Amino acid sequence: MSRANRWRKIKLAFEPTSLRIPLGEIELLRTMPESTRKSPKYGQIAASIREVGIIEPPVVVRVAGEAERYRLLDGHIRIDVLKARGDDDVVCLVATDDEAITYNKRISRMAIVQEHKMILKALEKGVSEERLARALNVNISSIRSKRRLLDGICDEVAKLLQDRMVPLNTFREMKKLRPMRQIEVAETMMAMNRFSWTYAKSLVAATPQHLLTSEKRKAVRGLSDEQIEHMEREATNIDREFRMIEQSYGMDHLDLVLATGYLARLTENVRVVHHLARHHPELLAEFQRIVQLREAA
Template sequence: MSKVPNIPRVLLGFEMTSLRIPIAQIEPLRILTPSIRKSIKFGQIVASIAEVGLIEPPVVIRKIGVPDTYQLLDGHVRIEILKERGDTDVVCLIATEDEAVTYNKRISRMATVQEHKMILNAVKRGVPEERLARALNVNIRSIRNKQRLLDGICDEVVKLLQDRHVPINTFRELKRLRPMRQIAVADTMIALNRFSMSCAKSLVASSPQSDLVSGERKSGKGLTDEQLERMERESANLDREFKLIEQEYGTDHLDLVLATGYLCRLIDNVRVVHHLAKFHPEVLAEFQKIAQLRTAA
């Protein structure tokens, strides 16, 4: 009869039920600074709670040795806002362990394209623009601009940037380009890991006039025609270099991994180390640095 393998039991991170706890019984672990209170995010959370209520419950843990007392692990801003509103209790999740992590650092913030789709879906379902604006603590114009965010952006670029945090003004610059150039610019921004409007502007400025949509003119303020032509040539060269690097990256990376592994095995050999230390100490030092980098990675 075959033995059933021992499967490790997964411990729950939270108690099975949430609790409504008096706010007075919750001890914060930190005090909110004035800069946090003045931040845009703080204002957005205030507006969201006022419009749709508390969406994400705070996380607390029972204080050891003190009954009916809890320590606040996550939700300091929410709790502070509820206090200012005059609320006396709140529904919380009860953690089973005091994890030494900041919960918000484990959350993937909503990308710009995802936010655009969320707003479109809300409007389609009949949510008034005014209510969306109040919940997000922005004006109606901002909501309408976000609805039109991807007008004039080709589908390939939307896919490339759908998980990136891209400023709205960057999309405005991309709309000045024809689809093929939009894709090339998006690829370049991803390779550079830069999505700012200034980066997009420079890439648009270095694009040939033929890559701009009809009616658009390059804004080369302070630049002569000769300088703009030079920027176009350099941009074209940069695009070619990126494509070459992209094609060769996989092979080069494999070669580097194999070479590093070989060097690490070499300096694991005592006889090799003694020989290098005696006749080539500078080479041994470099080999050891490479091995340490690999270990750190």
């Protein structure tokens, strides 16, 4: 198949140009609950529209058989805010298919490190902290905290966590650690897929004194000095075992993939299956179970 033919088979998700559509011509898929209007998310979107206008256009699809009617697929809060403001129309993206989905489910939410970089860029362009706070509908102290997010965080950790949804307080805990320990903690959180403040706090509590930035350890409520020392020893042992497992994981995983692939080929061979069913039914059942687990993974 030629490249031109391949391109002809690709269907655009949206019409090539956006349209300015009167709000009265847009059908809503649902009504806006009063509880949603009182939510922080609604307030944030309303503040953003008030300060900088519509950044992400709503998504509509044409109603079949009605040339001037559109059905809203994404952007119910934005449309509701515009109606409350008294706006008459809005620029929309026009989808080519009504997939009856929520487009926001396909959007990756912004990680806090990316939000930090966005705030720095805005400040560099002359946007004031006060205007940013109004646009995001947050307290100005929140803008300042996110602006200073990576102060005291080593570059390696910033790169490791740049796409992860990490709470602000987790970074505050990690600032208590020296750079090498920060990297170890970041790698541990990624391996466990746990980035909560409480988990970071437990890792900091289990950190030996010489890996802390402060010369004096802050007392941990509910734990004695002996318990903290025990936690440090256990954390060191766990970290050592984790490193050993991490080193062999790749080879073990490859062996497992090859073994399950071989079992899948065996169970596809009729003669082999008949032989196992007659002489080793327990092995056949186990092989088939392993293959089913592989296919379900």
